[in-house]
Amino acid sequence: MKRIALTAIAAAALLSGGMADAESPRGIMRGTGDLGIVIERAAGRVVVVETSTPSRLYTIDGLGDLSHASAVFSRDGRFAYVFGRDGGLSKLDLLRGEIAKRVVQAGNSIGGAISQDGRVVAVSNYEPGGVRLFDAADLEPLAEIAATAVDGKRSKVVGLVDAPDSKLAFALYDAGEIWTADITDPRAPRVSRHRDIGRLPYDGMITPDGRHYVAGLFGEDGAALLDLWRPEAGVRRILDGYGRGEEPLPVYKMPHLEGWASVGDLAFLPAVGRHEVLVVSMSDWREVARIPVHGQPVFVVARPDGRQVWVNFAHPRNDTVQVIDVPSRSIVATLKPGPAVLHLEFTPRGEQVWLSVRDADRIDVYDTRRLERSASIPADKPSGIFFTARAGRIGY
Amino acid sequence: MKRIALTAIAAAALLSGGMADAESPRGIMRGTGDLGIVIERAAGRVVVVETSTPSRLYTIDGLGDLSHASAVFSRDGRFAYVFGRDGGLSKLDLLRGEIAKRVVQAGNSIGGAISQDGRVVAVSNYEPGGVRLFDAADLEPLAEIAATAVDGKRSKVVGLVDAPDSKLAFALYDAGEIWTADITDPRAPRVSRHRDIGRLPYDGMITPDGRHYVAGLFGEDGAALLDLWRPEAGVRRILDGYGRGEEPLPVYKMPHLEGWASVGDLAFLPAVGRHEVLVVSMSDWREVARIPVHGQPVFVVARPDGRQVWVNFAHPRNDTVQVIDVPSRSIVATLKPGPAVLHLEFTPRGEQVWLSVRDADRIDVYDTRRLERSASIPADKPSGIFFTARAGRIGY
Numbered sequence: 001m002k003r004i005a006l007t008a009i010a011a012a013a014l015l016s017g018g019m020a021d022a023e024s025p026r027g028i029m030r031g032t033g034d035l036g037i038v039i040e041r042a043a044g045r046v047v048v049v050e051t052s053t054p055s056r057l058y059t060i061d062g063l064g065d066l067s068h069a070s071a072v073f074s075r076d077g078r079f080a081y082v083f084g085r086d087g088g089l090s091k092l093d094l095l096r097g098e099i100a101k102r103v104v105q106a107g108n109s110i111g112g113a114i115s116q117d118g119r120v121v122a123v124s125n126y127e128p129g130g131v132r133l134f135d136a137a138d139l140e141p142l143a144e145i146a147a148t149a150v151d152g153k154r155s156k157v158v159g160l161v162d163a164p165d166s167k168l169a170f171a172l173y174d175a176g177e178i179w180t181a182d183i184t185d186p187r188a189p190r191v192s193r194h195r196d197i198g199r200l201p202y203d204g205m206i207t208p209d210g211r212h213y214v215a216g217l218f219g220e221d222g223a224a225l226l227d228l229w230r231p232e233a234g235v236r237r238i239l240d241g242y243g244r245g246e247e248p249l250p251v252y253k254m255p256h257l258e259g260w261a262s263v264g265d266l267a268f269l270p271a272v273g274r275h276e277v278l279v280v281s282m283s284d285w286r287e288v289a290r291i292p293v294h295g296q297p298v299f300v301v302a303r304p305d306g307r308q309v310w311v312n313f314a315h316p317r318n319d320t321v322q323v324i325d326v327p328s329r330s331i332v333a334t335l336k337p338g339p340a341v342l343h344l345e346f347t348p349r350g351e352q353v354w355l356s357v358r359d360a361d362r363i364d365v366y367d368t369r370r371l372e373r374s375a376s377i378p379a380d381k382p383s384g385i386f387f388t389a390r391a392g393r394i395g396y
Numbered sequence: 397m398k399r400i401a402l403t404a405i406a407a408a409a410l411l412s413g414g415m416a417d418a419e420s421p422r423g424i425m426r427g428t429g430d431l432g433i434v435i436e437r438a439a440g441r442v443v444v445v446e447t448s449t450p451s452r453l454y455t456i457d458g459l460g461d462l463s464h465a466s467a468v469f470s471r472d473g474r475f476a477y478v479f480g481r482d483g484g485l486s487k488l489d490l491l492r493g494e495i496a497k498r499v500v501q502a503g504n505s506i507g508g509a510i511s512q513d514g515r516v517v518a519v520s521n522y523e524p525g526g527v528r529l530f531d532a533a534d535l536e537p538l539a540e541i542a543a544t545a546v547d548g549k550r551s552k553v554v555g556l557v558d559a560p561d562s563k564l565a566f567a568l569y570d571a572g573e574i575w576t577a578d579i580t581d582p583r584a585p586r587v588s589r590h591r592d593i594g595r596l597p598y599d600g601m602i603t604p605d606g607r608h609y610v611a612g613l614f615g616e617d618g619a620a621l622l623d624l625w626r627p628e629a630g631v632r633r634i635l636d637g638y639g640r641g642e643e644p645l646p647v648y649k650m651p652h653l654e655g656w657a658s659v660g661d662l663a664f665l666p667a668v669g670r671h672e673v674l675v676v677s678m679s680d681w682r683e684v685a686r687i688p689v690h691g692q693p694v695f696v697v698a699r700p701d702g703r704q705v706w707v708n709f710a711h712p713r714n715d716t717v718q719v720i721d722v723p724s725r726s727i728v729a730t731l732k733p734g735p736a737v738l739h740l741e742f743t744p745r746g747e748q749v750w751l752s753v754r755d756a757d758r759i760d761v762y763d764t765r766r767l768e769r770s771a772s773i774p775a776d777k778p779s780g781i782f783f784t785a786r787a788g789r790i791g792y
Contacts, residue, residue: 029491031472032427033787034514052471052514075448075744076427077473095425116747118430118448164701164746165765184765209660210701229703229723264605265661305560305606305790307625327625348471348788350560351512369561369580389788391429392744394701 024057026097032077035094036345036387038356038363039082040380041066046082047379048094051347051354051387054365056377058097064088064104069384070111073391074136075118080386081136083112089123091139094388101139105132113162118391120186122168124160131157131170133186142186149175150195159204159215161395163228171201171215171224178204178215178226178235197224197235206395207282208262217243225285238285243272261302261309263326268309270297277311279329291329294320299343303368304350308332312341312355321355323371333371337364342382348389356382420453422493428473431490432741432783434752434759435478436776437462442478443775444490447743447750447783450761452773454493460484460500465780466507469787470532471514476782477532479508485519487535490784497535501528509558514787516582518556518564525550527566529582538582545571546591555600555611557791559624567597567611567620574600574611574622574631593620593631602791603678604658613639621681634681639668657698657705659722664705666693673707675725687725690716695739698722699764700746708737708751717751719767729767733760738778744785752778 037046038056044064048057063069065086072081079100080092087106090099108127115122120142121134130147134140147155147170155172163169166184171177178197181189199219206213206228213226221243226235261268267280271290277300279289295317302309309324318340323333339359346353352374355364358381365375390396433442434452440460444453459465461482468477475496476488483502486495504523511518516538517530526543530536543551543566551568559565562580567573574593577585595615602609602624609622617639622631657664663676667686673693675685691713698705705720714736719729735755742749748770751760754777761771786792 027425029423029425031470031474031491032429033469033473033784034471050472073429074427075430076446077429078427095427116745162745164699164703166747209703211703303560307560307605307607349512349558349790351562388429392785392788394745 023059024055026058027095030095032094032388033348034388035077036354036385037071037080037082037092037094038354038379038382039066039069039071039384039386041069041383042381045380046080046092047382048092048097049354049363049377051352054352054354054375054377056379060092060097060099062099063090063102066383068110071384071386071390072112072114072121072396073386073388074114075391077388077391079136080388081112081114081121083109083123085109087123087125087127089121089134089139091136103134103139105134105141110156110158111160113160113168114391115162115168115183115186116164116166116394120183122160122162122183124157124170126156129154129156129172129174131160131168131181133183133189135186143189145179145181145189145191147172147175147179149177158202159213161204161206161213162210163206163213164210164394167228169204169206169213169226169228171197171204173200173202173218176201176219178213178224180213180226180228180231192231194226194231194235197226198222198237205260207267208394210394212282214238214260239278239280239287241287242278261300263302263306263309266326268300268302268324270300270311277309277324289329291324291331293324293331294322294334301344301346302326303353304346304348308368310344310353312344315340318342335366335371337373338362343384345385345387347387354385356385358382419455420451422454423491426491428490428784429744430784431473432750432781433467433476433478433488433490434750434775434778435462435465435467435780435782437465437779438777441776442476442488443778444488444493445750445759445773447748450748450750450771450773452775456488456493456495458495459486459498462779464506467780467782467786468508468510468517468792469782469784470510471787473784473787475532476784477508477510477517479505479519481505483519483521483523485517485530485535487532499530499535501530501537506552506554507556509556509564510787511558511564511579511582512560512562512790516579518558518579520553520556520566522552525552525568525570527553527556527564527577529579529585531582539585541575541577541585541587543568543571543575545573554598555609557600557602557609558606559602559609560606560790563624565600565602565609565622565624567593567600569596569598569614572597572615574609574620576609576622576624576627588627590622590627590631593622594618594633601656603663604790606790608678610634610656635674635676635683637683638674657696659698659702659705662722664696664698664720666696666707673705673720685725687720687727689720689727690718690730697740697742699749700742700744704728704764706740706749708740711736714738731762731767733762733769734758739780741781741783743783750781752781754778 106125131145155174160170201215202218295313338357463481502521527541551570556566597611598614691709734753
């Protein structure tokens, strides 16, 4: 029965995206360190991939609305937790190639995180607002953090990330607050609130060391910074010009803050509404340079060694990817992978980068040294790409 | 037949170290992201462990002389490559719990590395000197880098590490040189030599970003630094006082340079022959502070988020571990795990640290937030601890 279903999926994939590969057998004993998933948004499906060959293994279907879907991984790398826009939380068994458990936990959600110890999966919700905590093993609910603003209304929650010492950090869009939650006891999270951080925080990121949480503000220029090593110092405003420009262009897409690249003491981040990447010193959070680029940047991602930063762009310039050489802060390559490059993900040691070329129904794999395409993998309108190495990293 | 052999090993382990756990079944489908190995040096054996529970799974025997043994991992996390002092190179299948392949590749070796793409395992040798390259799949030899000094003699090779862009870096002990090798074509490595870097480099390390290679000098004070982003600038001398002290103590054990901790722009490193940890700025490679500690430090290791640095010590003070709080640069805990704490390894997100307490035949697992022991695992005279997360990191 399952075999038939899989064959049907494979056939459908073949028709829709020209995918010629036969599916790999499921349920095989193998390492999980080189696995990943690619979101096929329109089909409500993911492709399980491996980066050693590289190749696609099989698909897992039935995941609902995967617009803006993201994923985190169990600490053993076997399971992916996929957060769907429709409130669906799906635990995927990457080895068996099937859904291990799926719950629809809210009406509208926007991402999630996994706790430092891997025991708790947290989901941030728009409708109803708040954060819900689930047991990573069976997705049973553990607790809810209501994220109630001063006026008693629930707030949409954005920018949810894990932090060291069993913490979560997130921002309340409607309330203009940043909260941290200590989930050492996940049935009784202890919340710390930071009020009046600025209007309408729309996303958040945490630095790779898990120390600094930054929320971008939609309602005003600038960003809000919380030093988790010194929470008693409170939230301070940084990057006062962020989001502003002398001649602002129409903003096609708010850049993801998770798209910030951190290289040593510098952060590379997408300018809002401008064809620029900003370079900011993380010691004083001041802008130190602007690098002109091809379009409005969406994701600005550092190669794991920090030698290069790769940038993709908003519509209508999203057929292009540029590579910034970090020491010289100059563009060393302008690549044209194809129409609608939506996302990019590096292998853990950075020798490859995978790009979703949505409108070509293709994932392109680039050799980051030669700056040339080394492989192409068919996929049906691919969007997000997530590798299991995220399991071992803070803030993923 | 295999079953009997395993049972015998388990029984022997039980007798020798008081290990009460039954062995877990081998050959089970599971994720590999939470696996690791612990070296049981005296027994020529490793214990396969997992950090989620945490627990020991089973042992793999027959690995020869494991003095100073180290290990790297395949990029899928399934296989460990163990480098023995006797020149043995063993590929262990962590899922099947058995040796997949073993070769004795030299008379006396001192460590190894795996290439960025995971395809090549490199071993650095004392006797005969040089570096040998092997196919990671089957351990077939690919090439040899003879490491011949100007006088035509072969040099012992130390401090071998992988580096981005398909490179290796290592130091020639006898010749006083640092070499890099581009192993894009592993059958024809292309070597770059840096001469006259100082007398008797005894070990080397690479910064976590893979940019700076540092070799410690045994024959004189100081260290040698190569910036791999600017190799044409050559090697320069740093830390002129390193290894020197106004009132030097007898050096019980040369500290491992792999024991340097990198936290943001700072490196924390063991003073040689002194009861101090040095703090060095990595922007100008100058010493900025000294932290008095309990004994002569051996390993100085940062928690992955950089908030803490853990230190163990040389004989006779090796029953103690101290924890440095990075922001205040002060000791926040002095722990006494037991006699002969030889090594320590953090889980990838840093919530646990594992300590080998050799003379208590025990691995202790500490909760890094509470600074308390959370678990103990029996092991027979444990030394090195290596987790599969190293597969995704540069320089491991």
